Amino acid sequence: xxxxxxxxxxxxxxxxxxxxxxxxxxxxxxxxxxxxxxxxxxxxxxxxxxxxxxxxxxxxxxxxxxxxxxxxxxxxxxxxxxxxxxxxxxxxxxxxxxxxxxxxxxxxxxxxxxxxxxxxxxxxxxxxxxxxxxxxxxxxxxxxxxxxxxxxxxxxxxxxxxxxxxxxxxxxxxxxxxxxxxxxxxxxxxxxxxxx
Amino acid sequence: xxxxxxxxxxxxxxxxxxxxxxxxxxxxxxxxxxxxxxxxxxxxxxxxxxxxxxxxxxxxxxxxxxxxxxxxxxxxxxxxxxxxxxxxxxxxxxxxxxxxxxxxxxxxxxxxxxxxxxxxxxxxxxxxxxxxxxxxxxxxxxxxxxxxxxxxxxxxxxxxxxxxxxxxxxxxxxxxxxxxxxxxxxxxxxxxxxxxxxxxxxxxxxxxxxxxxxxxxxxxxxxxxxxxxxxxxxxxxxxxxxxxxxxxxxxxxxxxxxxxxxxxxxxxxxxxxxxxxxxxxxxxxxxxxxxxxxxxxxxxxxxxxxxxxxxxxxxxxxxxxxxxxxxxxxxxxxxxxxxxxxxxxxxxxxxxxxxxxxxxxxxxxxxxxxxxxxxxxxxxxxxxxxxxxxxxxxxxxxxxxxxxxxxxxxxxxxxxxxxxxxxxxxxxxxx
Numbered sequence: 001x002x003x004x005x006x007x008x009x010x011x012x013x014x015x016x017x018x019x020x021x022x023x024x025x026x027x028x029x030x031x032x033x034x035x036x037x038x039x040x041x042x043x044x045x046x047x048x049x050x051x052x053x054x055x056x057x058x059x060x061x062x063x064x065x066x067x068x069x070x071x072x073x074x075x076x077x078x079x080x081x082x083x084x085x086x087x088x089x090x091x092x093x094x095x096x097x098x099x100x101x102x103x104x105x106x107x108x109x110x111x112x113x114x115x116x117x118x119x120x121x122x123x124x125x126x127x128x129x130x131x132x133x134x135x136x137x138x139x140x141x142x143x144x145x146x147x148x149x150x151x152x153x154x155x156x157x158x159x160x161x162x163x164x165x166x167x168x169x170x171x172x173x174x175x176x177x178x179x180x181x182x183x184x185x186x187x188x189x190x191x192x193x194x195x196x
Numbered sequence: 197x198x199x200x201x202x203x204x205x206x207x208x209x210x211x212x213x214x215x216x217x218x219x220x221x222x223x224x225x226x227x228x229x230x231x232x233x234x235x236x237x238x239x240x241x242x243x244x245x246x247x248x249x250x251x252x253x254x255x256x257x258x259x260x261x262x263x264x265x266x267x268x269x270x271x272x273x274x275x276x277x278x279x280x281x282x283x284x285x286x287x288x289x290x291x292x293x294x295x296x297x298x299x300x301x302x303x304x305x306x307x308x309x310x311x312x313x314x315x316x317x318x319x320x321x322x323x324x325x326x327x328x329x330x331x332x333x334x335x336x337x338x339x340x341x342x343x344x345x346x347x348x349x350x351x352x353x354x355x356x357x358x359x360x361x362x363x364x365x366x367x368x369x370x371x372x373x374x375x376x377x378x379x380x381x382x383x384x385x386x387x388x389x390x391x392x393x394x395x396x397x398x399x400x401x402x403x404x405x406x407x408x409x410x411x412x413x414x415x416x417x418x419x420x421x422x423x424x425x426x427x428x429x430x431x432x433x434x435x436x437x438x439x440x441x442x443x444x445x446x447x448x449x450x451x452x453x454x455x456x457x458x459x460x461x462x463x464x465x466x467x468x469x470x471x472x473x474x475x476x477x478x479x480x481x482x483x484x485x486x487x488x489x490x491x492x493x494x495x496x497x498x499x500x501x502x503x504x505x506x507x508x509x510x511x512x513x514x515x516x517x518x519x520x521x522x523x524x525x526x527x528x529x530x531x532x533x534x535x536x537x538x539x540x541x542x543x544x545x546x547x548x549x550x551x552x553x554x555x556x557x558x559x560x561x562x563x564x565x566x567x568x569x570x571x572x573x574x575x576x577x578x579x580x581x582x583x584x585x586x587x588x589x590x591x592x593x594x595x596x597x598x599x600x601x602x603x604x605x606x607x608x609x610x611x612x613x614x615x616x617x618x619x620x621x622x623x624x625x626x627x
Contacts, residue, residue, distance in 0.1 A: 059542035091491035174627030
């Protein structure tokens with residue numbers, strides 16, 4: 001039954017707005033870029049200062065580089081503070097962050113409240129097994145080998161607080177927000193597991 | 197006097213190069229101080245100040261008392277200065293540089309007559325020509341007919357002479373005061389509570405922002421000085437991501453700094469100043485994009501004040517084919533976004549080159565970050581040559597042949613081979 005408390009519906013592969021989500025796996029940055037291309041408005045990407053990886057503007061999806069603000073705080077406390085501050089700001093469309101340590105339930109819950117207050121969406125790129133119980137959804141993203149002239153991604157929705165899990169194999173070339181679903185896994189139209 | 201001559205006279209002479217900028221700053225500060233004696237004060241040459249004290253001396257008890265007061269104050273500040281009071285600007289200039297003193301009205305020529313002609317602010321060539329003619333004192337000049345003087349030495353000399361003797365008016369043109377953005381508040385009783393300091397700050401901000409608005413300027417940096425009862429002082433400085441003069445939004449940024457201040461036995465004076473300001477024209481209120489920009493600027497300000505403005509960055513395209521230099525990371529508070537071209541041949545994520553152990557060319561199998569990867573498809577090479585005009589230690593290995601390697605395990609990597617110094621390296625990852 002649909003109630004007023006239900007969050008607004010989100011399209012497949014979309015992130016539910018005003019919540020904080022998590023993505024892991026080797027393709028997590030690709031997933032973040034995919035989401036960045038689909039969120040119009042200013043973007044904030046928070047990475048610890050010591051992380052060698054940084055986005056290369058020429059390789060980003062169209063229109064992402066000029067909307068992107070990079071924050072490079074030193075230390076995990078400053079990083080979490082930055083995430084919360086950015087989520088609390090109504091100006092930002094999507095906050096992407098790469099915490100280096102697993103979030104506690106309190107910290108995760110705090111981020112959810114901040115996202116609600118600022119009407120912002122957050123996406124945490126987590127290390128292996130670094131998930132927090134407070135996250136809205138958790139995605140496992142892996143790049144997949146494919147035929148000539150294709151860039152396949154295998155994105156699994158492993159945890160979903162308000163909906164069903166999913167498993168997608170899609171072709172996304174990393175230049176625009178457009179993607180092409182290769183196959184749809186059977187689990188997608190089934191109701192959520194009643195045991196949960 | 198030349199430095200060599202001076203050294204010859206006094207071998208122990210200590211010399212220092214002149215710092216003209218610092219001297220000008222000091223003179224400008226002195227000019228502000230001199231404002232206590234006259235409304236119109238201007239800088240006179242590189243080493244003097246000229247004040248128009250008409251109608252002022254009686255406030256200090258006469259001209260002599262005024263001059264004594266000025267000299268005493270300068271003496272106390274450790275400055276040795278010469279001062280003179282004269283009916284004309286030229287006469288005051290001449291007298292101040294030749295002993296100082298006070299020239300009463302109507303006795304100009306008697307006072308100035310004995311001074312050399314160089315005191316008249318004429319150039320070196322004219323002064324030499326005059327001394328060759330035997331005209332060394334002002335008194336010698338004063339009685340000569342003007343027309344032959346002007347014909348011989350140019351109109352400059354006659355003008356200066358007339359200005360000194362009062363035949364030609366020469367007002368003191370004081371430059372307009374640069375607006376000073378600073379407000380202060382002293383309290384009869386010391387305060388110690390955070391909320392009290394914030395309330396005081398509120399009042400100061402209102403006044404400062406009104407000042408800024410009147411001059412169509414916005415603050416870029418703000419400083420709050422808090423003076424404690426025991427004469428200790430603490431300072432809170434904040435930066436703003438863009439010029440701003442909205443009290444409520446600025447106040448929020450001070451909250452953290454005020455929290456950390458040790459109030460000791462109490463704070464009895466607050467001073468708020470804006471050392472750096474930028475033009476900020478009034479803008480229309482009520483439009484949504486403006487609100488969005490404001491909110492983003494607020495966010496950048498608060499982030500920058502905590503983690504440092506050099507850590508809040510923006511990607512700007514830059515004109516180079518070298519991947520590491522094809523963009524710059526600029527502080528977001530001091531730059532404007534610029535669109536950058538997108539190339540499908542470039543990876544989305546870049547990292548410093550990491551050596552991979554590879555077999556084959558292009559590699560069939562390689563090991564990267566403790567992962568054994570097998571090549572599915574290799575696209576390339578794309579040769580990039582180093583920019584020889586820039587010394588870059590990471591490009592010492594010479595040419596690079598870049599390959600896009602798609603692996604059977606999934607990752608799509610950007611590898612390069614250095615033919616001049618054989619080796620394979622990974623530098624980026626495609627989405």
